[in-house]
Amino acid sequence: MRPAAAWVVGLVVLALAAPATANEPESFTACGSDTKDGECTSLVDVLYGETVYLKGKVKPAHADLEAGVWHKDPFEDSWERWGTVEISDRGVMKYAWETTFDDGAQENHHLVQFRIKGHGNSDRVHVRVWLGE
Numbered sequence: 001m002r003p004a005a006a007w008v009v010g011l012v013v014l015a016l017a018a019p020a021t022a023n024e025p026e027s028f029t030a031c032g033s034d035t036k037d038g039e040c041t042s043l044v045d046v047l048y049g050e051t052v053y054l055k056g057k058v059k060p061a062h063a064d065l066e067a068g069v070w071h072k073d074p075f076e077d078s079w080e081r082w083g084t085v086e087i088s089d090r091g092v093m094k095y096a097w098e099t100t101f102d103d104g105a106q107e108n109h110h111l112v113q114f115r116i117k118g119h120g121n122s123d124r125v126h127v128r129v130w131l132g133e
Contacts, residue, residue, distance in 0.1 A: 024119070025058045025059060025116075025119055025120055027059045028057075028122045029058075030056040030112070031054070032055070043127075044125065044127045046099055046128070047130050048101045049098075049100065049101070051096050051099070052127055054095045054114075056122045057090075057091050058087065061087065062087050062091060062119060063087050063088060063090075063091065065119070066084045067087055067093045067115060068082075068115045068117070069112065070112065070114070071111070071112050072110065072112075073105075074105045074109055074110055075108070079111075082095075082097075095112075097127075099129045103129040104130065106128070106130060107128065109128055110126070110127040111124045111126060112125045112127060113125065
């Protein structure tokens with residue numbers, strides 16, 4: 001290969017690689033609470049029938065995109081997409097999960113996270129849904 005051709009190929013490779021690394025968020029966090037304005041933590045305990053309030057934050061804001069809300073049942077091996085949420089101008093995502101009796105897992109954790117296609121995944125929030133026993 002001629003030096004000029006190798007140089008052009010090198011530029012093309014760099015141009016294609018740059019957007020992939022540019023898409024990586026500086027930070028992408030998630031937390032949850034058992035009350036709407038409660039302390040947001042990575043572990044939430046609720047009784048079935050209560051609502052889990054999930055919040056995520058991504059930097060930079062990615063406000064022109066949407067985030068998927070993903071869930072992993074404690075007794076399943078795969079993740080399921082629950083839906084999508086808007087990302088605010090400040091990079092905030094919010095989702096409310098109203099638990100049911102069927103969500104009860106006692107001492108096993110549900111996992112929930114936000115995902116932005118091509119930009120990564122947030123931290124995981126661990127949720128225990130108690131049956132009251």
